[in-house]
Each structure stands twice: as structure tokens, then as C-alpha cells.
Amino acid sequence: MDFDEHTTLEAVMDSFRNTPDPRTKQILTTLARHAHAAVRELRPTHDEWEQAIGFLTAVGHKSDDTRQEFVLLSDVLGISTLVETINGDAHGTEGTVLGPFHMVESPERELGESIDQLGTGTPCVVTGTVTGADGVVLGGATVDIWQCDENGFYDVQRPETQPRGNGRGLFRTDENGRFWFRTVVPSHYPIPTDGPVGELLAASRRHPYRPAHIHVIAETPGYKTLTTHMFVADSPYIDSDAVFAVKESLVVDFPESRDQAEADDYGVEIPFRRAHFDIRLAPEEAPE
Known part of the structure; x- marks a missing residue:
């Protein structure tokens, strides 16, 4: 299958079709839909996407038993x-x-x-x-x-x-x-x-x-x-x-x-x- 800006999302959504729990399925498909929409709107470069992944990785590394950086990010x-x-x-x-x-x-x-x-x-x-x-x-x-x-x-x-x-x-x-x-x-x-x-x-x-x-x-x-x-x-x-x-x-x-x-x-x-x-x-x- 040839993937373009829209068929990629269709394939991802289809991949979740057998998710047994309805709420889990709703969460996965909703997150995928909005994430793809944001990427299509922002049109990030490869460097920008690497920076985004690096940022989230750094948030995880900063979290430990006495500090939750992901909570801070959510806040x-x-x-x-x-x-x-x-x-x-x-x-x-x-x-x-x-x-x-x-x-x-x-x-x-x-x-x-x-x-x-x-x-x-x-x-x-x-x-x-x-x-x-x-x-x-x-x-x-x-x-x-x-x-x-x-x-x-x-x-x-x-x-x-x-x-x-x-x-x-x-x-x-x-x-x-x-x-x-x-x-x-x-x-x-x-x-x-x-x-x-x-x-x-x-x-x-x-x-x-x-x-x-x-x-x-x-x-x-x-x-x-x-x-x-x-x-x-x-x-x-x-x-x-x-x-x-x-x-x-x-x-x-x-x-x-x-x-x-x-x-x-x-x-x-x-x-x-x-x-x-x-x-x-x-x-x-x-x-x-």
C-alpha cells in the first residue's frame, strides 16, 4: 500500500480495529487522529521531530522516585x-x-x-x-x-x-x-x-x-x-x-x-x- 498524508492515518486506525476493550480503542484512535492532524498542520522537519522525541525522552529521564517531570509537563x-x-x-x-x-x-x-x-x-x-x-x-x-x-x-x-x-x-x-x-x-x-x-x-x-x-x-x-x-x-x-x-x-x-x-x-x-x-x-x- 502506498502511504500518503491521509492513507497513513487510515492504516493506523484500521490497525486498532480488533482492540477488545472499547475505551482502550477509543483512546488509541483519538490520540492517533489528533496527533496525525497536528503533524499535518505543523509539517515538522526531520530535525524538529528528533527534537520532539528528544524532549519527551528527557522528560522521562528527569523523572524519578521523588520528582515527576511528566506531571510537571502536564501541569x-x-x-x-x-x-x-x-x-x-x-x-x-x-x-x-x-x-x-x-x-x-x-x-x-x-x-x-x-x-x-x-x-x-x-x-x-x-x-x-x-x-x-x-x-x-x-x-x-x-x-x-x-x-x-x-x-x-x-x-x-x-x-x-x-x-x-x-x-x-x-x-x-x-x-x-x-x-x-x-x-x-x-x-x-x-x-x-x-x-x-x-x-x-x-x-x-x-x-x-x-x-x-x-x-x-x-x-x-x-x-x-x-x-x-x-x-x-x-x-x-x-x-x-x-x-x-x-x-x-x-x-x-x-x-x-x-x-x-x-x-x-x-x-x-x-x-x-x-x-x-x-x-x-x-x-x-x-x-x-
């Missing part, structure tokens, strides 16, 4: 946010991207415990509740927390200065669905730019910064798992997140408190900052 292209948006549920708290640093299991911690093991930075107390979309309290729900330090680095980025598990904690809500923990106010920070994703940002004259935030995964049986953020309201880059993850409903005030009685209750020094973030989980089968 800066807005695909991670698009997937979250498609899979969002209007009955619960809005979700957003996982990010590339959920590569280490968070240590289990008691409610009220500090996730900061360095003792530096601005003290902060975070409280919240986990409920169903109908308001029913969800006791025993897990709340997985991870964040950077006050200098913008995660524990896996600076193992020589941060103990493993710093800035991370796995909590369970009490019988009233409440959770609380101590930490430090995270900083805005640049995503890693020492790999191929950084080269992509430089080539497109884009900044690499993310606004300050705390990551959250909340889950309990019978409800959809939620992956989301608490964004610090007064952080730089709140309006230009490099990974397009900010949603208005997830922007949280972190006001300063000088209430000595409250500080004593939470075991922190004044002044400290205070944040409250309520989480609503959508049921596995959302009502019509």
Missing part, C-alpha cells in the same frame, strides 16, 4: 487542570492539580500536631471540617496534607536540610468531622526549571512561579476522593499560577492573630497566622 500545559475540571463535581469542594511532589507518603499525625519539623517560618494554625455535600459530618475521614517550607522547598527537594516528612501529615477527622494542625505559612515558589519543562517555559518567556498553597487530599468510604489546594490569599502570583490551578473558591485568608488565649489553646507563639478551610465531599453517586 504547565494546563492539561492537569483540564482533567480536574472535567472530573469535578458541583456537589463538593472544587478540586485542582496533584502537583509533582506527592511522591512520599505523609506520616500519620495526631490532630493538632505540627507538620513543621524545622521550627522556622511564621507559625500558622489550620482548622477545618470535612462534611458530605449534604452537610453530614464525616468523622474518621483522612486528610492528607503536604506543603513547601517558608523558603519554597519541599522536603524531597532539600533532603540535606529538611527531614523526610517535613511539611507532610496524614490526619483523621474527629467525630464532628473536624481537623486541625500546626505548620508554617508556605511561600510562593518556582516550579523546578532545571529540566526540559524549564526549557519549555524559557522558550515561551513564561515565569515558573506558583502562589503559596497547601495541598490536600481528603477521602472517606462512600465519597469521591478530593485533591485540592488552599491558596494563601495575599500571595504573589495568585493571578498567574504557572500551572493554572488557582480557583477562586480555594483562595483562603491567612490573617494574623495576636489572641494569646487562642495561641495557648493551639500551642503556638503570638503573633501567628490562622486559616480555616471547610471541605465538602461529593458522594460516589451524586444525586441528579
